Amino acid sequence: MKSSFGQTLRVTVWGQSHAPSVGTDIDGFPAGYRIDADALAEFMSRRAPGKDPLSTARREDDIPEFLSGVENGVTTGGVIKAEIKNRDIRPSDYDNVKNVPRPGHADYAARVKYGDGYDMAGGGPFSGRMTAPLCVAGALAIGLLSKNGISVHAKPVEIGGVAGDVDAMKEEIAKAKADGDSVGGVVECTVEGMPAGVGGPLFGGMEGLISSAVFAIPAVKGIEFGAGFAAARMRGSENNDPFAVENGMVVTTKNDHGGILGGITSGAPLVFRAAFKPTPSIAKEQDSVDLSTLENVKLTVKGRHDPCVVLRAVPAVEAACAIAILDALLTEGRILKTE
Numbered sequence: 639m640k641s642s643f644g645q646t647l648r649v650t651v652w653g654q655s656h657a658p659s660v661g662t663d664i665d666g667f668p669a670g671y672r673i674d675a676d677a678l679a680e681f682m683s684r685r686a687p688g689k690d691p692l693s694t695a696r697r698e699d700d701i702p703e704f705l706s707g708v709e710n711g712v713t714t715g716g717v718i719k720a721e722i723k724n725r726d727i728r729p730s731d732y733d734n735v736k737n738v739p740r741p742g743h744a745d746y747a748a749r750v751k752y753g754d755g756y757d758m759a760g761g762g763p764f765s766g767r768m769t770a771p772l773c774v775a776g777a778l779a780i781g782l783l784s785k786n787g788i789s790v791h792a793k794p795v796e797i798g799g800v801a802g803d804v805d806a807m808k809e810e811i812a813k814a815k816a817d818g819d820s821v822g823g824v825v826e827c828t829v830e831g832m833p834a835g836v837g838g839p840l841f842g843g844m845e846g847l848i849s850s851a852v853f854a855i856p857a858v859k860g861i862e863f864g865a866g867f868a869a870a871r872m873r874g875s876e877n878n879d880p881f882a883v884e885n886g887m888v889v890t891t892k893n894d895h896g897g898i899l900g901g902i903t904s905g906a907p908l909v910f911r912a913a914f915k916p917t918p919s920i921a922k923e924q925d926s927v928d929l930s931t932l933e934n935v936k937l938t939v940k941g942r943h944d945p946c947v948v949l950r951a952v953p954a955v956e957a958a959c960a961i962a963i964l965d966a967l968l969t970e971g972r973i974l975k976t977e
């Protein structure tokens with residue numbers, strides 16, 4: 639099973655949660671970029687499981703091995719193939735959901751599409767584990783963008799309905815976990831230094847490109863740019879961002895447009911928020927069905943799960959955004975510095 643994104647920078651993610659490995663093939667990445675191994679490891683550890691009592695107990699080091707496209711730490715221009723071994727697998731945890739789909743997870747829809755022979759242990763290719771290879775590709779994209787003065791930074795802004803303070807958000811996760819339940823939340827991502835004039839109308843719009851990449855992250859159920867859904871409740875006079883000249887440059891005096899007008903970047907910081915639903919696998923008993931007998935049954939999900947995916951998903955949002963932006967820049971033939 640594999641899934642691909644991008645026009646010029648073609649990123650493919652492959653593997654499954656409890657298969658021997660997951661990985662990414664990155665085609666179209668410029669030659670001559672030196673991978674910063676420390677920055678890559680640091681980025682991967684922000685997503686890696688087992689680091690925090692509020693995340694899944696599965697332990698993975700998430701260090702990729704580059705099988706091609708990188709010589710002595712420098713990209714060659716060929717296809718970059720990176721593999722991450724799955725070390726802490728326990729497929730038997732999922733024996734009881736083989737025929738009993740977890741509400742909210744991909745089990746039922748995948749069964750309809752692929753039949754009953756498919757390895758859905760740990761969510762198979764629909765697992766949050768797939769964001770590990772996504773983060774490898776994203777880390778390279780972020781590194782190359784930073785050489786060109788573009789930074790991508792995401793943070794959690796709301797969890798379980800609580801906004802602002804990270805400790806208060808973590809308390810919501812702990813409460814949900816104690817109840818055998820889960821919570822969702824919102825991640826905000828800001829891109830600084832994005833040049834004006836990237837993107838295009840209709841299907842070529844930057845909102846669409848970024849959204850398409852961000853929706854690859856499991857559990858994302860919504861995305862909004864700038865004022866987003868709040869703009870639907872504003873008047874034009876309130877929502878419009880006035881133009882002004884500052885130091886000989888055209889700027890907007892506020893940024894409700896989120897850095898994109900008509901699908902094209904305006905030069906203002908690009909800002910979007912992604913909504914994550916609560917983790918489907920919860921300890922509480924739930925109603926489901928046995929697909930082999932077509933009977934209603936009660937399900938208690940086993941395995942190791944995140945009571946909230948939001949904190950671990952933050953680097954995945956940065957990764958998806960960086961991949962989409964880099965692809966757009968490369969497609970438009972913008973010259974990108976690798977050093």
Ligand SMILES: Cc1cc2nc3c(=O)[nH]c(=O)nc-3n(C[C@H](O)[C@H](O)[C@H](O)COP(=O)(O)O)c2cc1C
Pocket residue numbers: 694742743744761764765766767769855856857858915917918919920942943944947950951954
């Ligand atoms: C970093 C990350 C970790 C996740 N961990 C879990 C988990 O432990 N248990 C679970 O049921 N879902 C987890 N998910 C979410 C599911 O993979 C996702 O809800 C499921 O595949 C269904 O897809 P959908 O929610 O996009 O419809 C995680 C998602 C991410 C991004």
